[in-house]
Amino acid sequence: xxxxxxxxxxxxxxxxxxxxxxxxxxxxxxxxxxxxxxxxxxxxxxxxxxxxxxxxxxxxxxxxxxxxxxxxxxxxxxxxxxxxxxxxxxxxxxxxxxxxxxxxxxxxxxxxxxxxxxxxxxxxxxxxxxxxxxxxxxxxxxxxxxxxxxxxxxxxxxxxxxxx
Amino acid sequence: xxxxxxxxxxxxxxxxxxxxxxxxxxxxxxxxxxxxxxxxxxxxxxxxxxxxxxxxxxxxxxxxxxxxxxxxxxxxxxxxxxxxxxxxxxxxxxxxxxxxxxxxxxxxxxxxxxxxxxxxxxxxxxxxxxxxxxxxxxxxxxxxxxxxxxxxxxxxxxxxxxxxxxxxxxxxxxxxxxxxxxxxxxxxxxxxxxxxxxxxxxxxxxxxxxxxxxxxxxxxxxxxxxxxxxxxxxxxxxxxxxxxxxxxxxxxxxxxxxxxxxxxxxxxxxxxxxxxxxxxxxxxxxxxxxxxxxxxxxxxxxxxxxxxxxxxxxxxxxxxxxxxxxxxxxxxxxxxxxxxxxxxxxxxxxxxxxxxxxxxxxxxxxxxxxxxxxxxxxxxxxxxxxxxxxxxxxxxxxxxxxxxxxxxxxxxxxxxxxxxxxxxxxxxxxxxxxxxxxxxxxxxxxxxxxxxxxxxxxxxxxxxxxxxxxxxxxxxxxxxxxxxxxxxxxxxxxxxxxxxxxxxxxxxxxxxxxxxxxxxxxxxxxxxxxxxxxxxxxxxxxxxxxxxxxxxxxxxxxxxxxxxxxxxxxxxxxxxxxxxxxxxxxxxxxxxxxxxxxxxxxxxxxxxxxxxxxxxxxxxxxxxxxxxxxxxxxxxxxxxxxxxxxxxxxxxxxx
Numbered sequence: 001x002x003x004x005x006x007x008x009x010x011x012x013x014x015x016x017x018x019x020x021x022x023x024x025x026x027x028x029x030x031x032x033x034x035x036x037x038x039x040x041x042x043x044x045x046x047x048x049x050x051x052x053x054x055x056x057x058x059x060x061x062x063x064x065x066x067x068x069x070x071x072x073x074x075x076x077x078x079x080x081x082x083x084x085x086x087x088x089x090x091x092x093x094x095x096x097x098x099x100x101x102x103x104x105x106x107x108x109x110x111x112x113x114x115x116x117x118x119x120x121x122x123x124x125x126x127x128x129x130x131x132x133x134x135x136x137x138x139x140x141x142x143x144x145x146x147x148x149x150x151x152x153x154x155x156x157x158x159x160x161x162x163x164x
Numbered sequence: 165x166x167x168x169x170x171x172x173x174x175x176x177x178x179x180x181x182x183x184x185x186x187x188x189x190x191x192x193x194x195x196x197x198x199x200x201x202x203x204x205x206x207x208x209x210x211x212x213x214x215x216x217x218x219x220x221x222x223x224x225x226x227x228x229x230x231x232x233x234x235x236x237x238x239x240x241x242x243x244x245x246x247x248x249x250x251x252x253x254x255x256x257x258x259x260x261x262x263x264x265x266x267x268x269x270x271x272x273x274x275x276x277x278x279x280x281x282x283x284x285x286x287x288x289x290x291x292x293x294x295x296x297x298x299x300x301x302x303x304x305x306x307x308x309x310x311x312x313x314x315x316x317x318x319x320x321x322x323x324x325x326x327x328x329x330x331x332x333x334x335x336x337x338x339x340x341x342x343x344x345x346x347x348x349x350x351x352x353x354x355x356x357x358x359x360x361x362x363x364x365x366x367x368x369x370x371x372x373x374x375x376x377x378x379x380x381x382x383x384x385x386x387x388x389x390x391x392x393x394x395x396x397x398x399x400x401x402x403x404x405x406x407x408x409x410x411x412x413x414x415x416x417x418x419x420x421x422x423x424x425x426x427x428x429x430x431x432x433x434x435x436x437x438x439x440x441x442x443x444x445x446x447x448x449x450x451x452x453x454x455x456x457x458x459x460x461x462x463x464x465x466x467x468x469x470x471x472x473x474x475x476x477x478x479x480x481x482x483x484x485x486x487x488x489x490x491x492x493x494x495x496x497x498x499x500x501x502x503x504x505x506x507x508x509x510x511x512x513x514x515x516x517x518x519x520x521x522x523x524x525x526x527x528x529x530x531x532x533x534x535x536x537x538x539x540x541x542x543x544x545x546x547x548x549x550x551x552x553x554x555x556x557x558x559x560x561x562x563x564x565x566x567x568x569x570x571x572x573x574x575x576x577x578x579x580x581x582x583x584x585x586x587x588x589x590x591x592x593x594x595x596x597x598x599x600x601x602x603x604x605x606x607x608x609x610x611x612x613x614x615x616x617x618x619x620x621x622x623x624x625x626x627x628x629x630x631x632x633x634x635x636x637x638x639x640x641x642x643x644x645x646x647x648x649x650x651x652x653x654x655x656x657x658x659x660x661x662x663x664x665x666x667x668x669x670x671x672x673x674x675x676x677x678x679x680x681x682x683x684x685x686x687x688x689x690x691x692x693x694x695x696x697x698x699x700x701x702x703x704x705x706x707x708x709x710x711x712x713x714x715x716x717x718x719x720x721x722x723x724x725x726x727x728x729x730x731x732x733x734x735x736x737x738x739x740x741x742x743x744x745x746x747x748x749x750x751x752x753x754x755x756x757x758x759x760x761x762x763x764x765x766x767x768x769x770x771x772x773x774x775x776x777x778x779x780x781x782x783x784x785x786x787x788x789x790x791x792x793x794x795x796x797x798x799x800x801x802x803x804x805x806x807x808x809x810x811x812x813x814x815x816x817x818x819x
Binding site (some may be wrong): 018022025026029030032033034035036037055067069070071072090092093095096097098162 | 337364403441525529533536537540541550551552554555557558561562687688736746747748749764765767769770772776777
């Protein structure tokens with residue numbers, strides 16, 4: 001093997017090693033930082049891990065929102081019409097948070113089964129349904145359109161909060 | 165009346181533009197292949213005509229918005245007669261169809277500029293470049309006409325009132341952010357076209373890089389400005405006080421920026437030294453592909469965010485097909501042609517070439533990191549493997565070490581010479597900069613702040629100072645040796661480099677300080693109550709209902725004092741937009757070079773209290789100031805005399 005080839009080989013080996021290390025680190029960082037999504041039914045069924053950040057989503061149950069009188073702590077219940085998960089959040093709810101609205105919560109599950117939320121996401125307009133929530137409802141045989149129609153006709157057991 | 169049929173004229177203009185762009189795609193390329201001067205000469209007039217007709221279509225749509233023509237679906241969905249006229253005008257690119265029209269218009273504008281400013285290129289090269297641009301343009305115009313026609317009408321029963329523009333977009337930021345960002349995105353198509361033209365022509369020498377360099381730099385400057393504006397807009401408009409969320413849409417604009425930065429530097433090496441020829445072409449292809457991928461991600465509806473408007477799957481598939489054809493075709497040409505290219509020039513491990521190569525690789529790894537974090541959830545969910553999201557910790561964990569290495573080499577690059585740099589001289593040149601960076605970077609947070617010293621603050625400041633000191637070193641040394649005449653000897657493109665690197669240093673200072681030292685409190689307040697945040701006292705003195713043109717607002721007044729002295733009166737608002745029945749937080753800012761005060765109204769609570777988000781954000785403006793400096797640096801580099809001189813001389817030659 002002549003000198004030029006030897007040097008090229010070293011360069012190629014070095015690059016391969018570098019790429020391998022980088023990809024390993026990336027995948028490791030990725031594993032540490034992905035948040036899995038669980039439906040309320042899965043959470044009540046104890047499928048979700050406690051003490052680790054997860055995402056959960058569903059419809060905010062009518063009449064469940066309760067604000068503490070002298071702090072920003074708020075509790076409410078998220079439902080997929082099969083199971084209910086209590087959520088506790090200390091902070092400011094997004095503009096589009098309303099009872100009857102589909103939301104996504106990022107937080108950790110404590111031992112008592114309450115989801116301690118670090119973020120509450122309610123995006124877009126009042127007809128928007130987060131994708132995960134739509135999927136959860138889909139499993140119940142409800143499409144977001146059905147849900148919206150049922151809500152409009154007042155047939156739903158959890159009707160939407162009064163619109164302003 | 166002309167105004168009644170304006171949308172039809174718009175569609176007609178779009179069809180004519182498509183016809184011209186198809187001609188522009190086919191005829192000059194065949195002409196260049198068969199060496200027929202007449203066929204090649206088609207390129208320029210077609211580019212001009214295409215730009216003219218797209219401008220007409222754009223004006224037609226804009227007039228539809230100005231005159232509230234709600235029979236046009238797109239106008240009805242995104243405008244309202246109560247909307248102020250300037251937002252009605254910006255609503256043209258406020259949603260999917262119109263922003264694709266803007267994309268195409270800007271693409272044709274770049275084509276027009278190339279046909280004017282690069283007219284002295286060899287004829288076959290110009291024909292190929294404009295031909296490639298014509299192919300891209302045809303693809304996008306087909307996309308608009310087949311799936312997203314902005315002129316579709318609802319007749320005869322047109323709605324009497326529009327659904328209004330998304331309130332989040334009713335903001336001065338919207339006026340400038342998308343056109344800037346698109347100028348950047350689309351501008352990389354010019355670099356791509358030059359690279360492809362060089363490959364097709366089999367002339368992959370250093371010449372094409374000299375022609376492509378200014379175009380790439382301009383596109384990069386626009387993209388930098390667009391990203392900075394987007395970050396600024398998110399900061400004050402979303403009401404959370406964050407300036408970067410690692411949202412897929414932000415990532416979509418960051419990826420082409422990272423690879424575009426690598427391309428800009430690699431072009432410099434290829435032009436000056438003839439090194440990295442194939443690598444540069446590959447980067448040009450990657451940059452434009454990532455611009456297209458960004459468009460796909462944002463427009464296809466696979467992501468949910470403020471930006472994703474299209475939820476029609478046929479659109480997503482069309483863009484994906486366009487992306488696949490472009491990338492596949494380009495890589496195929498590359499694979500067929502590139503192996504013939506040799507870069508016979510060698511260089512040592514300590515040289516500007518080597519440092520540029522290292523940083524190219526690091527920038528690419530950063531882009532791959534972002535790509536992985538953005539696409540991983542999409543791939544998993546499309547394979548039915550569950551729904552996940554990748555959080556900001558992933559990106560931060562990888563970006564901080566990568567950026568650290570990047571900054572180290574970024575300092576060494578400008579100090580070293582091409583080809584080979586003796587170790588002793590390199591150390592001598594960077595010793596002062598390194599010493600100052602270490603001492604000030606570690607010492608400053610100890611001396612000034614009331615806050616505890618933190619290793620990440622020291623790291624950020626050391627890196628920023630290192631980059632700043634090393635980029636200024638040559639000018640400073642020359643000032644010492646030759647007096648005031650010294651700095652005049654450097655070219656404008658050298659100062660462009662200095663300004664660009666300084667811009668990044670300024671951004672790093674901002675990012676470091678605001679991430680580590682910001683103070684944030686969520687409180688409940690009523691009139692007469694006060695809260696202390698970060699040494700400032702915020703007292704709510706008034707709450708009032710204020711009517712707006714198309715909304716109702718509640719406005720709070722906060723008196724801000726520090727040590728008893730009045731700083732500012734702040735007026736955060738909560739707006740309720742009547743047409744969309746949507747609430748919106750209007751933040752109040754007291755902006756300053758060393759700190760921002762940030763107040764946002766949350767929601768009204770049971771007893772009349774309001775939830776408030778109160779934040780003190782030190783040095784947050786520096787992040788965007790750095791972006792502006794980088795863009796100015798790009799502009800200065802293009803202003804360099806050497807880009808104008810040879811072209812003028814070539815132009816005088818009889819051809």
